[in-house]
Amino acid sequence: MSRPIDSTHHAEPTTARHIEEAARQKAVEKTEKRELVGEAEYETKHLDNLRENPNAVLENPLQGISHDRLEAMGRAFAREKDLAEFEELFAKGAQIAQNPLAFESLPLLNEEDREIMREEVQHKWRQPRTLYFVVVxxxxxAAVQGMDESVTNGANLFWAPQFGLNTADGAPNADYNEWILGLVNGAPYLCCAVLGCWLTAPLNNMFGRRGTIFITATISALACIWSGCTNxxxxxxxxRFVLGLGIGPKSATVPVFAAETAPPLIRGALVMQWQVWTAFGIMLGTVASLAFYHVGDVPHITGLNWRLMLGSACLPAFFVMAQVFFCPESPRWLIGRGRYRKAFESLCRLRFTKLQAARDLFMINALLEEEANMPTGKAALIELFSVGRNRRAVLASGIVMFMQQFCGINVIAYYSSTIFRKAGFSEITALGATLGFxxxxxxxxxxxxxxxxxxxRRNLLLTTFPLMALFxxxxxxxxxxxxxxxxxxxIIALGIYLHxxxxxxxxxxxxxxxxxxxFPLYVRDVGMSYATAVTWLFNFIVALTFPRLLTAFKPxxxxxxxxxxxxIGTFLVLFFVPETKGLSLEELDQVFSVPTAKHASYHLKGLSYNFRKYILRQKLPARDPLYHWETGY
Structure with a gap:
């Protein structure tokens, strides 16, 4: 769980030799600074950093401990946690955990152990099939959510007129009908915001990550079938409101489950499979809308086509129900319940070797023990806003979740068929254009x-927000x-596709x-509940208001x-959203311990600095780093 060199200030190493050399050079620089300023001054500066960032306690809880002491700690850990038969593995794992890039110099490791570590660094995408099975x-x-968004797009063309919601210009009560259309479309996300997401923590506490996913997939499947049977x-x-009870806790649990099982170097890519499969569900839902478009009514069933569209969203939910218990449970969740043997067995399935599993289990436990010192005894929801480190995570995650809705994408996902019809497409052609989207x-x-x-993460947002505004x-x-x-x-279709x-x-x-x-583990469930509640609340607002907005504002x-x-989102990300790539979940405490005003001020000054350096091509000295570990203190 090494900390990568921040891409803002350093070139990113790409080979095992370069990575280890960079880590060794960083250690040498730190030692030289310590000798230069003296032991007393070094400790003073280190304590000053901790006072400025009182929650930054997880830089590395194993730092400064001798190899002999680490070996003893690893053996004691194995015996204490009923893993005595793996005592030798945990002795090695404890030493590696202190600095995973310095494995070449550890005398306790043999050549086979070192080769395992080299492979891990050189081939970060070479992971066990079980890990990819869990994430994908x-x-x-997520396909349930994505499919619901797009089948609603097609079903709106049929169920609304059948239930008396005429939204055509000049129709009686057209304004009222537009609000009702938006309310029904946004019902799942209203439920997510006010109820569903807040069930995440109790469900996870009672049933674990896998159990929560199974329960919510079951609710989603039944609610989709119910939607197709309404009159x-x-x-x-x-x-559709009940559907939100399935979408809300599931949308908060699945990304956390993926994050807690993935290695740090590829965690972002694996967690983002949530969005990949949401996009897949949107595409699948459009295919279903086109497939059922020409289905005619049968005796005693009016509107069979839109009923099949809405009901078809149950299919990915059944798939999830069938396979989720074949996945290993989150090792972090198991450690939180004191089930260390189960956590080790889970990690053994998620890593290639037992040595890697022992290292990660020992380090996770060490970091969580440090993290356990942070709670003040208040309720998790209160600590979410009363603790500075958590409050900054609330602000940053709230911004990116809010902007996911107000960037305009779900306007297109829910109402692209309506938009394309206003552009001059026929109904079936509008659905075909939606399939392209x-x-x-x-x-x-x-x-x-x-x-x-x-x-x-941050650079992707800063690059794409201006492009979305333009398109x-x-x-x-x-x-x-x-x-x-x-x-x-x-041009209308091109603009939507480019967006x-x-x-x-x-x-x-x-x-x-x-x-x-x-969010840190002790408030992670509540924090993720908050974040998903934000996105679903504004998702509901978008779904509710756009039919009326389209009429009042014109396209x-x-x-x-x-x-x-x-x-606006570009500047919110620039000032208030720090980078999180490549750090272990617990090490992120340091990032969010930098005061908000300091972070915003640093990047505000960076606008002028970058303009002068990269546009005006002025020769400027390097900027002082934002994070204290970059100085070596």
Whole structure:
């Protein structure tokens, strides 16, 4: 669980030799500084950093301990946790855990052990199949959410008129009907915000990560079937509201489950599978809408086509129910319940060797013991806002979750068929164009798999927000083109597709990945409940208001509204969202211990610095680093 060199100030090593050399050089620099300033002054500076960042206690709890002492600690840990038969492995694992990049110099390791460590560094994507099975298969739970978004898009064309919701211009009660249409479409996300997400912590405490995923997948499947059997707008609202009880806790649990099982170097790419499979669900839902579009009514069943559309979203939920208990439980969750042997068995399935599992189990336990000193005895929800480190995670995760909705993507996901019809498409052609949107959303998420852990979460957002603003403005202005012009349809579709291409590798995967890793373990369930509640609340607001917004603002104003929010989002991320790539979940305490004002001020000054250095090409000295570990103290 080594700390990578921050990409803002250092070139990222790419080979085992370079990585180890960088780590060794960093240690030498730290020793030299310690000798230069003297022991007393060094300790004073270190204590000053801790006073400034009172929660930054997890830099490395094993730092400074001798190899002999670490070996003894590893053996004692194995005996204490009923793992005595693995005592030798834990002795080695404890030494490696102190500095995973210094394995070549550890005398306790043999050549076979060292080769295991080399392989881990040189081939970070070479992981056990079980690890990929956990992340990909469990993230299929997201396909329920994505599929619901897009089948609703198609079903709106049929159920609304059947239940008397005529939203055409000039129709009686058109304004009222637009609000009801938005309310029914947003019902699952209203439930997520006010109830569903807040069930995450009690469900996880009682049933674990796997049990929570199974229960919520079951609720989702039954609610989708119920949606296809309704006979009134309010019955449909009730069914979709209950669907939120499945979506809410599942959306908070699955990313955390992935984050707690993945190695730090590829954690972001694996956790983002939640978004990849959400995009897959959106595409699958559009396929279902097209497949059932021409299905006619049968005796005693009116609207069979839209019923099949809504009901088909149960299929990925059944898949999740069938396979989730074949996955190992989260080792961090098991350690939190004192079940160390089960945690070790889980890690053995998630890592190639027992040596890696022993190292990770020992380090996780050491970090969690340090973390256990942080609670003040208050309720977790209170500590979420009363502790500075947690409060900064709340702010950052809230920003990225809020912007996931107000970047405008779900306006298109829910109402693209309506938008394309206003652009001049027929109903079936509008659904075909929506399929293109869904396919792009899925395919363009692929680049983030390779960039989210290298380019970084923050840089992806800062790059894609301005692009999304530009493409939304392009889409809105295209509605000024006369309807008789063929260019009108083409430019509107192009703007929507380009917006999707910018969203999928940025604001698509980052929010859930970021929120799953931002909070310390003792408030992680509540923190993730808060983060997902934020995104679902504003998801509901988007779904509720857009039909009316489209009429009141016209398409030009509606798209301009969300373009402006993308500009605002760029500055919110710049000032208030720190980078989290590559750090262990517990080490992130240091990042979020930097005061908000200091972080914002540093990056505000960085705007001028970067403009002068990279645009004006001025020769400037390197900036002082933001994080104290970069100074060596």
């Amino acid at each position: 298969c469990c993230s299929m739970a 009134s707008r309010w019955n449909l609202f009730a069914a 869904g396919a792009l959303n899925f395919v363009m998420a692929a680049p983030a798999v390779f960039t989210i852990d290298t380019f970084g 939304l403005l392009m889409t809105g202005f295209a509605f000024y083109i006369p309807e008789s012009s063929k260019a009108r349809i083409g 999707c291409c910018a969203y999928s590798p940025g604001e698509g995967p980052v929010p859930f990945t970021y929120s799953a890793e931002a 030009q104003g509606a798209f301009g509204w969300y373009a402006a929010w993308n500009v």
